[in-house]
Amino acid sequence: xxxxxxxxxxxxxxxxxxxxxxxxxxxxxxxxxxxxxxxxxxxxxxxxxxxxxxxxxxxxxxxxxxxxxxxxxxxxxxxxxxxxxxxxxxxxxxxxxxxxxxxxxxxxxxxxxxxxx
Amino acid sequence: xxxxxxxxxxxxxxxxxxxxxxxxxxxxxxxxxxxxxxxxxxxxxxxxxxxxxxxxxxxxxxxxxxxxxxxxxxxxxxxxxxxxxxxxxxxxxxxxxxxxxxxxxxxxxxxxxx
Numbered sequence: 641x642x643x644x645x646x647x648x649x650x651x652x653x654x655x656x657x658x659x660x661x662x663x664x665x666x667x668x669x670x671x672x673x674x675x676x677x678x679x680x681x682x683x684x685x686x687x688x689x690x691x692x693x694x695x696x697x698x699x700x701x702x703x704x705x706x707x708x709x710x711x712x713x714x715x716x717x718x719x720x721x722x723x724x725x726x727x728x729x730x731x732x733x734x735x736x737x738x739x740x741x742x743x744x745x746x747x748x749x750x751x752x753x754x755x756x757x
Numbered sequence: 758x759x760x761x762x763x764x765x766x767x768x769x770x771x772x773x774x775x776x777x778x779x780x781x782x783x784x785x786x787x788x789x790x791x792x793x794x795x796x797x798x799x800x801x802x803x804x805x806x807x808x809x810x811x812x813x814x815x816x817x818x819x820x821x822x823x824x825x826x827x828x829x830x831x832x833x834x835x836x837x838x839x840x841x842x843x844x845x846x847x848x849x850x851x852x853x854x855x856x857x858x859x860x861x862x863x864x865x866x867x868x869x870x871x
Contacts, residue, residue, distance in 0.1 A: 644800075673857060683846065683861040696858055730800055737857050746859060748793075748800040 642667065644733050644749035651754045658719040661752045665712050665733030671695075672714040673746060674706060677728040686729075689714050690737035718754075726756045759784045763847050763862035770837055770869050778832040778865045780821075780847035788849040790814075790823055790830040791859070795844045804832075804845070837869045 645664040653659050665672050673696075674686040685698040689708035706716040712733075718725055732746040764779040782788065789808045793801040805814030807823035807830065814821050819834045830847060847862040 646800075671857060673859075675859075682863045683859075685858040685860075688857045690857075698858070732801075732859075734857070745803055745806070746857075747803065750798075750800040 644731055644747055646729075646731050646749035646752050648752060649750065651752060652757060653721050653754065654757050655721055655723060657721050658717060659721060659754060660715050660717045661729055661731075661754075663714045663716075663731030663733075663749060665714070665731075666747055669733035669735055669747075670712050671734045671737045672708060672712065673732045673734070674714070674716050675730045675732065676700075677730055677751070678726075683730070686716065688737065695737050721756045723756050726754060728753050759788070759849060759851050759860045761847050761849055761860055761862035763845075763865050765863075765865070766844075767866040767868055770867070772839055772869055772871055773836045774869075776832070776834040776837045776841075776867065778845055778847075778867070780830045780832065780862060782828050782830065782847075782849050784828075784849055784851055784860075786851070787825070788851050790821070791848045791850070792819070792821055792830070792832050793846045793848060793861075795846065795864070797843075801846065837867070839869045839871060842867055842869045 647662045671690045673688040688696040692708045703719045708714045728751045730751045732748045734746045760783045791806045792804040794804045805816045807814040810825035812823045821832045844864045846864045848859045
Protein backbone atom coordinates (compact mmCIF):
# COMPACT_ATOMS: atom_id res chain seq x y z
CA UNK A 641 0.00 0.00 0.00
CA UNK A 642 1.42 3.38 -0.98
CA UNK A 643 2.21 5.84 1.78
CA UNK A 644 1.36 9.51 2.08
CA UNK A 645 2.59 11.40 -0.96
CA UNK A 646 3.40 15.09 -0.89
CA UNK A 647 4.24 17.18 -3.91
CA UNK A 648 6.37 18.98 -4.69
CA UNK A 649 9.25 18.04 -2.40
CA UNK A 650 10.93 21.42 -2.73
CA UNK A 651 9.69 24.89 -3.57
CA UNK A 652 11.37 28.27 -3.80
CA UNK A 653 9.15 31.35 -3.81
CA UNK A 654 9.60 35.05 -3.22
CA UNK A 655 7.86 37.25 -0.70
CA UNK A 656 4.34 38.20 -1.65
CA UNK A 657 3.73 35.19 -3.88
CA UNK A 658 1.30 32.43 -3.09
CA UNK A 659 1.91 28.69 -3.05
CA UNK A 660 -0.16 25.50 -3.16
CA UNK A 661 1.04 22.22 -1.68
CA UNK A 662 -0.55 18.86 -2.37
CA UNK A 663 -1.05 15.75 -0.25
CA UNK A 664 -2.38 12.35 -1.28
CA UNK A 665 -3.29 10.24 1.74
CA UNK A 666 -2.96 6.50 2.18
CA UNK A 667 -5.71 4.71 0.29
CA UNK A 668 -8.81 4.47 2.47
CA UNK A 669 -7.74 7.22 4.85
CA UNK A 670 -10.26 10.03 5.10
CA UNK A 671 -8.55 12.45 7.47
CA UNK A 672 -5.67 14.69 6.43
CA UNK A 673 -3.79 16.95 8.83
CA UNK A 674 -1.14 19.53 8.05
CA UNK A 675 1.81 20.57 10.22
CA UNK A 676 4.50 23.20 9.89
CA UNK A 677 8.02 22.35 11.08
CA UNK A 678 10.58 25.09 11.71
CA UNK A 679 13.79 25.11 13.76
CA UNK A 680 12.44 27.83 16.03
CA UNK A 681 8.84 26.72 16.61
CA UNK A 682 9.14 22.99 16.08
CA UNK A 683 6.12 21.06 14.84
CA UNK A 684 2.89 23.03 14.86
CA UNK A 685 -0.57 21.89 13.83
CA UNK A 686 -2.12 23.86 10.98
CA UNK A 687 -5.47 22.20 10.30
CA UNK A 688 -7.28 18.93 9.72
CA UNK A 689 -9.73 17.98 7.00
CA UNK A 690 -12.18 15.12 7.08
CA UNK A 691 -14.86 14.38 4.48
CA UNK A 692 -14.05 17.66 2.71
CA UNK A 693 -14.68 19.68 5.87
CA UNK A 694 -12.19 21.46 8.08
CA UNK A 695 -12.48 19.82 11.50
CA UNK A 696 -9.76 21.56 13.48
CA UNK A 697 -7.57 24.58 13.02
CA UNK A 698 -4.34 25.64 14.66
CA UNK A 699 -3.23 29.12 15.56
CA UNK A 700 -2.13 30.40 12.15
CA UNK A 701 -3.18 33.53 10.23
CA UNK A 702 -5.86 33.42 7.57
CA UNK A 703 -3.17 33.42 4.86
CA UNK A 704 -2.96 29.70 5.50
CA UNK A 705 -5.87 27.77 4.09
CA UNK A 706 -6.65 24.33 2.82
CA UNK A 707 -9.21 22.12 1.25
CA UNK A 708 -9.97 18.47 0.73
CA UNK A 709 -11.42 16.81 -2.32
CA UNK A 710 -13.91 13.96 -2.56
CA UNK A 711 -11.06 11.47 -3.07
CA UNK A 712 -9.54 12.67 0.24
CA UNK A 713 -6.59 14.37 -1.44
CA UNK A 714 -5.82 17.69 0.20
CA UNK A 715 -4.16 20.94 -0.73
CA UNK A 716 -2.94 23.74 1.43
CA UNK A 717 -2.43 27.27 0.20
CA UNK A 718 -0.36 30.08 1.62
CA UNK A 719 -1.00 33.53 0.22
CA UNK A 720 1.17 36.63 0.43
CA UNK A 721 4.23 34.66 1.49
CA UNK A 722 6.50 36.00 4.21
CA UNK A 723 10.10 35.05 4.98
CA UNK A 724 8.91 33.40 8.16
CA UNK A 725 6.81 30.94 6.16
CA UNK A 726 9.98 29.10 5.15
CA UNK A 727 9.51 25.66 6.65
CA UNK A 728 8.98 21.98 6.10
CA UNK A 729 5.26 21.37 5.63
CA UNK A 730 4.17 17.88 6.63
CA UNK A 731 0.94 16.16 5.80
CA UNK A 732 -0.41 13.25 7.83
CA UNK A 733 -3.29 10.94 7.04
CA UNK A 734 -5.38 8.71 9.27
CA UNK A 735 -8.43 6.53 8.88
CA UNK A 736 -10.73 8.75 10.87
CA UNK A 737 -10.94 12.12 12.51
CA UNK A 738 -10.69 12.28 16.28
CA UNK A 739 -8.32 11.00 18.90
CA UNK A 740 -5.27 9.24 17.57
CA UNK A 741 -4.98 5.83 19.17
CA UNK A 742 -4.26 2.22 18.48
CA UNK A 743 -6.57 2.11 15.48
CA UNK A 744 -6.27 5.68 14.27
CA UNK A 745 -2.59 6.35 13.68
CA UNK A 746 -1.38 9.43 11.84
CA UNK A 747 1.06 8.54 9.07
CA UNK A 748 3.27 11.27 7.68
CA UNK A 749 4.54 12.09 4.24
CA UNK A 750 8.11 13.18 3.48
CA UNK A 751 7.07 16.82 3.45
CA UNK A 752 7.42 19.82 1.17
CA UNK A 753 10.30 22.13 1.96
CA UNK A 754 9.31 25.70 1.18
CA UNK A 755 11.92 28.43 0.97
CA UNK A 756 10.75 32.03 0.77
CA UNK A 757 13.33 34.51 -0.54
CA UNK B 758 -3.50 23.40 27.33
CA UNK B 759 -1.72 20.26 26.31
CA UNK B 760 2.05 20.22 26.14
CA UNK B 761 5.00 17.85 25.80
CA UNK B 762 8.45 18.42 27.26
CA UNK B 763 11.46 16.49 26.00
CA UNK B 764 15.04 16.46 27.18
CA UNK B 765 17.32 18.78 25.29
CA UNK B 766 19.67 17.35 22.74
CA UNK B 767 21.83 16.54 21.06
CA UNK B 768 22.50 13.21 22.71
CA UNK B 769 25.75 11.58 21.60
CA UNK B 770 26.33 7.91 22.38
CA UNK B 771 28.73 5.22 21.36
CA UNK B 772 27.36 2.21 19.52
CA UNK B 773 25.87 -0.41 21.89
CA UNK B 774 25.30 2.16 24.64
CA UNK B 775 22.01 2.41 26.54
CA UNK B 776 19.63 5.15 25.46
CA UNK B 777 17.08 7.09 27.47
CA UNK B 778 15.22 10.12 26.13
CA UNK B 779 12.96 11.69 28.71
CA UNK B 780 9.45 12.86 27.86
CA UNK B 781 6.81 14.31 30.17
CA UNK B 782 3.41 15.65 29.27
CA UNK B 783 0.60 17.86 30.48
CA UNK B 784 -2.90 16.98 29.35
CA UNK B 785 -6.42 16.57 30.61
CA UNK B 786 -7.52 13.00 31.08
CA UNK B 787 -5.76 10.13 29.37
CA UNK B 788 -4.09 11.14 26.12
CA UNK B 789 -2.60 8.69 23.66
CA UNK B 790 1.18 8.92 23.58
CA UNK B 791 3.58 8.41 20.67
CA UNK B 792 7.21 8.44 19.71
CA UNK B 793 7.99 9.46 16.14
CA UNK B 794 11.43 9.40 14.50
CA UNK B 795 12.69 11.66 11.73
CA UNK B 796 15.71 10.71 9.63
CA UNK B 797 17.54 13.42 7.68
CA UNK B 798 15.53 14.74 4.76
CA UNK B 799 12.49 12.65 5.60
CA UNK B 800 9.10 12.99 7.25
CA UNK B 801 8.07 11.47 10.55
CA UNK B 802 7.79 7.74 11.09
CA UNK B 803 5.79 6.28 13.94
CA UNK B 804 8.16 4.39 16.23
CA UNK B 805 5.79 3.24 18.97
CA UNK B 806 2.60 4.14 20.78
CA UNK B 807 0.66 3.63 24.01
CA UNK B 808 -2.98 4.48 24.49
CA UNK B 809 -3.62 3.89 28.18
CA UNK B 810 -1.83 3.97 31.51
CA UNK B 811 0.79 1.25 32.07
CA UNK B 812 0.79 0.30 28.38
CA UNK B 813 4.25 -0.44 27.02
CA UNK B 814 4.91 0.40 23.40
CA UNK B 815 7.79 -1.33 21.67
CA UNK B 816 9.33 -1.53 18.22
CA UNK B 817 12.80 -2.23 16.77
CA UNK B 818 14.29 -2.60 20.25
CA UNK B 819 12.86 0.70 21.49
CA UNK B 820 10.44 0.74 24.42
CA UNK B 821 8.39 3.31 26.30
CA UNK B 822 5.91 2.87 29.16
CA UNK B 823 2.92 5.15 29.73
CA UNK B 824 3.26 6.30 33.36
CA UNK B 825 0.24 8.29 34.45
CA UNK B 826 1.49 8.87 37.99
CA UNK B 827 4.57 10.68 36.70
CA UNK B 828 2.97 11.86 33.40
CA UNK B 829 5.94 10.42 31.54
CA UNK B 830 6.67 8.36 28.45
CA UNK B 831 10.44 7.93 28.38
CA UNK B 832 12.03 6.25 25.35
CA UNK B 833 14.64 3.55 25.99
CA UNK B 834 16.81 1.22 23.96
CA UNK B 835 19.27 -1.23 25.41
CA UNK B 836 21.89 -1.06 22.66
CA UNK B 837 21.89 1.70 20.06
CA UNK B 838 23.28 1.41 16.56
CA UNK B 839 24.71 4.01 14.20
CA UNK B 840 21.56 3.62 12.12
CA UNK B 841 19.49 4.93 15.06
CA UNK B 842 20.94 8.41 14.54
CA UNK B 843 17.93 10.64 13.97
CA UNK B 844 15.64 13.14 15.68
CA UNK B 845 13.08 11.66 18.07
CA UNK B 846 9.77 13.37 18.85
CA UNK B 847 7.43 12.60 21.71
CA UNK B 848 3.79 13.46 20.97
CA UNK B 849 0.32 13.23 22.46
CA UNK B 850 -3.21 13.12 21.15
CA UNK B 851 -5.77 14.51 23.54
CA UNK B 852 -8.98 12.80 24.55
CA UNK B 853 -11.23 15.75 23.90
CA UNK B 854 -11.34 19.03 22.05
CA UNK B 855 -9.09 19.11 19.01
CA UNK B 856 -8.53 15.42 19.41
CA UNK B 857 -7.05 14.76 16.00
CA UNK B 858 -4.26 17.26 16.59
CA UNK B 859 -0.90 15.86 17.65
CA UNK B 860 1.04 17.98 20.13
CA UNK B 861 4.78 17.45 19.78
CA UNK B 862 7.78 17.99 21.95
CA UNK B 863 10.73 19.92 20.57
CA UNK B 864 12.57 16.81 19.44
CA UNK B 865 15.83 15.24 20.62
CA UNK B 866 18.64 14.67 18.19
CA UNK B 867 20.52 11.40 18.73
CA UNK B 868 23.98 10.89 17.28
CA UNK B 869 25.48 7.41 17.58
CA UNK B 870 29.18 6.98 16.85
CA UNK B 871 31.34 3.91 16.29
